[in-house]
Amino acid sequence: MSNNNISRHISGQFNIELEAIRTHVLAMGGLVERQLTDALHAIHYQDLDLAKQVIKEDHKVNSMEVSIDEACTRIIAKRQPTAGDLRLVMAIIKTITDLERIGDVADSIARTTLENFTNQQQPFLVSLEALGRKAARMLHDVLDAFARMDVEAAMKVYRSDDDLDREYEAIVRQLMTYMMEDPRSIPNVMKVMWAARAIERVGDRCQNICEYIIYFVKGKDVRHTNREEMEKLLK
Template identity: 55%
Template sequence: MDNSKMGKHISSQFDVELKGVRNSVLSMGGEVEKQLADAIRAIKESDHELADKVLSNDRKINAFELDIDNACTQLIAKRQPTASDLRQVIATFKTIADLERIGDETKRIAGVAKETFSSEQQHLLASLENLGQLVLNMLRMVLNAFARMDAEEALEVHQSDQGIDRQYEAMLRQLMTYMMEDPRSIPKIMDVVFSARSLERIGDRCQNIAEYVIYNVHGKDVRHTSVETMQDTVRKPRA
């Protein structure tokens, strides 16, 4: 086999292996999305059994991370990727780390569903569910952006976190007011506060994944940059 054919063969093998890794990331993302959706539904329906299922299924997400991490390490060791290929592997490493952390936050959210709330406190759970639906939609969008390596959609996801932050802050004000009016409710309300915080953190994790997509597509690290810089990066031709 001449060098040109050998190079093409190695490149083809890398593409196949990288595609397998990407598919595994999407499977992991699908599991994380399902976990979050189940946690939110468990809160809405006060379903303790479903909450227990979410808590026990977290090990699936951990197993995905370990398997994909190992696959990426093998890719680097065997293929020694460079340029855009290396960016894809790096973006994958970072994405699965954030997906695993989203799974951890989801466990905390599911824990609230196992608590018993009075009829007067049910509206607080409704507010939590509303915030959860916004975050769930954000997760779905960023997974779609990752699947298609769509920098435009990734930018849209990144900017949508501002709406989640506003709703989170409004919910905190509501919860603080409720605790001042009824100090006996403080232990229960703090559970809701911690779950709302977990949802807000999931939004931040989705922002991170959006940044990895932009980095993969355009070859520029947009973390800690201004909105204008990120927009300019996305509008430029692909690297």
């Protein structure tokens, strides 16, 4: 494998199998990124055809998750990997779970697009643009960090979730104001608020993938670890 963080083996076939799985994960990540980007574009511009396409292709993400999971299971059974190899396989299994859930977010956003919003309610959807951009950027960057197994890049993505959270909180305040000013808007505003929450969760999923990268490279499980302790791993 090309990345220095990923060891090579005497068994050339083992290398081929690991590289094939890793390549498959990146392909799945690329599909999920496109799905999310398309869903955000669809809800912003009320592109119903694009929203339907996102919904139609969600099964591809699910199929890739199952395929990669099965490949990882075969490697564990056949190769009985240890140390860094086992951490890599486990990191991949966990990563594809989060990618599949981000795919579910894209599907849900696309379905929200198909709801009936009046012209007066369009600003609700526009308010999601900045939040969506930040989430899509986090996903893109964490996939890049995963491809290179780059801990520093992963930590940079991890920190950027703070900006996403602030944007989400601002949107919630704005939507609450809409509902107080016009109670008739409550049903649709709640749909948009749910979509905003789903987008915010993309950031949390990206943070999870950051933790898997750190786990593989550093050999330390940093789940439920505070930020200061995680930062120490970079020193």
